[in-house]
Amino acid sequence: TRRHTVLIDVDTFNSQRKFLPTKGRDLWHSDFVKMPCSQATNQKSKWDVISKKLKSLASKKTVSVKDVEEAIIKYNPKYKDQWSFDALHTFNKNIPDTENYFKTLFPKIAALALKLPDFVNKAIPLLRKGQSATITLSQVQISCLLANAFFCTFPHRNTSNPTAEYAGYPTINFNSLFGNWSERKREKLRAIMHYFKEVTDESTRPKGLVTFHRECLSYTDMPTWESCKENLSKLHITSEGQIELEGKGMLQVDFANSLIGGGVLGSGLLQEEILFLINPELIVARLFTEKLEDNECLIITGSQQFSSYSGFGDSFEWAGPYEDQSERDQWARRKTQILAIDAMNFRHSMDQYKRKHINRELNKAYCGFKGYDGHEKPDIATGKWGCGAFNGDPQLKALIQLMAAAKAKRGLAFFTFGDEYLKQSLQHIYELMFAEGITVGTLYKLLCEFSSAKHRDSDVDLFDFIKKNIRNSKSHL
Numbered sequence: 001t002r003r004h005t006v007l008i009d010v011d012t013f014n015s016q017r018k019f020l021p022t023k024g025r026d027l028w029h030s031d032f033v034k035m036p037c038s039q040a041t042n043q044k045s046k047w048d049v050i051s052k053k054l055k056s057l058a059s060k061k062t063v064s065v066k067d068v069e070e071a072i073i074k075y076n077p078k079y080k081d082q083w084s085f086d087a088l089h090t091f092n093k094n095i096p097d098t099e100n101y102f103k104t105l106f107p108k109i110a111a112l113a114l115k116l117p118d119f120v121n122k123a124i125p126l127l128r129k130g131q132s133a134t135i136t137l138s139q140v141q142i143s144c145l146l147a148n149a150f151f152c153t154f155p156h157r158n159t160s161n162p163t164a165e166y167a168g169y170p171t172i173n174f175n176s177l178f179g180n181w182s183e184r185k186r187e188k189l190r191a192i193m194h195y196f197k198e199v200t201d202e203s204t205r206p207k208g209l210v211t212f213h214r215e216c217l218s219y220t221d222m223p224t225w226e227s228c229k230e231n232l233s234k235l236h237i238t239s240e241g242q243i244e245l246e247g248k249g250m251l252q253v254d255f256a257n258s259l260i261g262g263g264v265l266g267s268g269l270l271q272e273e274i275l276f277l278i279n280p281e282l283i284v285a286r287l288f289t290e291k292l293e294d295n296e297c298l299i300i301t302g303s304q305q306f307s308s309y310s311g312f313g314d315s316f317e318w319a320g321p322y323e324d325q326s327e328r329d330q331w332a333r334r335k336t337q338i339l340a341i342d343a344m345n346f347r348h349s350m351d352q353y354k355r356k357h358i359n360r361e362l363n364k365a366y367c368g369f370k371g372y373d374g375h376e377k378p379d380i381a382t383g384k385w386g387c388g389a390f391n392g393d394p395q396l397k398a399l400i401q402l403m404a405a406a407k408a409k410r411g412l413a414f415f416t417f418g419d420e421y422l423k424q425s426l427q428h429i430y431e432l433m434f435a436e437g438i439t440v441g442t443l444y445k446l447l448c449e450f451s452s453a454k455h456r457d458s459d460v461d462l463f464d465f466i467k468k469n470i471r472n473s474k475s476h477l
């Protein structure tokens, strides 16, 4: 049985009433997000302090970074000496006057955070490991939850102690974004502040819905890869463009961390973190998504892109507002689909050629590519998944994704991100395999043979190996 919890405002979305959880709004319970505004015994007095502070900020015309810091520490006194706000201070000083609207924005974020008991008046279930489940929130609810994350109102999560309640969850409060100044932090804060500017302004406040679906692939649904009869699906390869721009309208792959969003609230600035900064609504997934297991993924439908950017890593720059004109469904939900799948992190490169690891990556990709009931299934936009920070071999990862897409009967657009060599060699090997009418099962067996060959001689190149063995393998396998 699958759970779908819709937390949107009942009056606006009456037809969804049947999905609303029946257990009430204030569950201080291990299956639900522990909310800062909970009336549970321990938390009630904390919300009194928080809301008093936020009210005082919200009532002012201008609020300084010092005021923000003082408020946050007031209701998080334990972290007075641990949390630093130097990045927020330096950011505020360094930003040109024309762009410095923060003094007047802070009171608006505080006012938005205060609406939490009204805007999110149902308990939010946790998307736990081992279960497929869905949560739908309105974009306004998400903005309110993120305003609370900005003001660090969520009960602290002890993520370092493996036996603690939230050990398997990402962090959600923004405190780590405010300390350890760097140019990366400046660009991250520009993107985040722009998001809050848009969502607190009546004329630009977003009106749609966003759905978060955790898919857990059961062991019985995992393909027996060696006996898959599907032919390869269509493949488009380009060295130009990016998944999130040129891949609009497709299922866009997030090269994720098992803790969703990775280092978005810290200093990380790779594909996933950038995606989360330009679509900040994705960050709210950190509130309720437990660490992804090997057979799981998260699919987010309807998030809005607020910012443009340029660069990658240290060269990342916020490049101004983005007007997201994506097509919407009947609930004003954007049709944008983002698929978070975490590749394995191969500290020792040779590990990835082990059969069990090839299987793990195939099943992870397939879990995301197969889609879920009632969900549209556009082609997939992906690229060098797992091949940057996680040290994967782009040739192997491209074939793994191609096989998973074929099994899921979906086309693939592959963005090599400027890698001309990969573009050409992949195009060549794909045409060869296609001409030979190779099936997913045959390719899997070739990969297994390659795995043994690679362990005998670490210099063997995957595409060369396929070229040499494709004819033999077809007749012998």
Ligand code: APR
Binding pocket: 241, 242, 243, 244, 255, 256, 257, 261, 262, 263, 268, 269, 270, 271, 272, 273, 312, 343, 382, 383, 384, 385, 386, 387, 388, 389, 390, 391, 392, 415, 416, 417
């Ligand atoms: N579109 C297409 N390709 C891209 C894009 C993009 N927008 N951004 C980056 N790439 C290419 C680059 O060539 C990059 O080296 O994908 C490669 C892999 O990207 P990484 O982000 O390094 O992905 P991965 O190796 O899977 O690392 C995942 O990084 O962002 C964190 O939280 C994430 O911990 C996780 C880890």
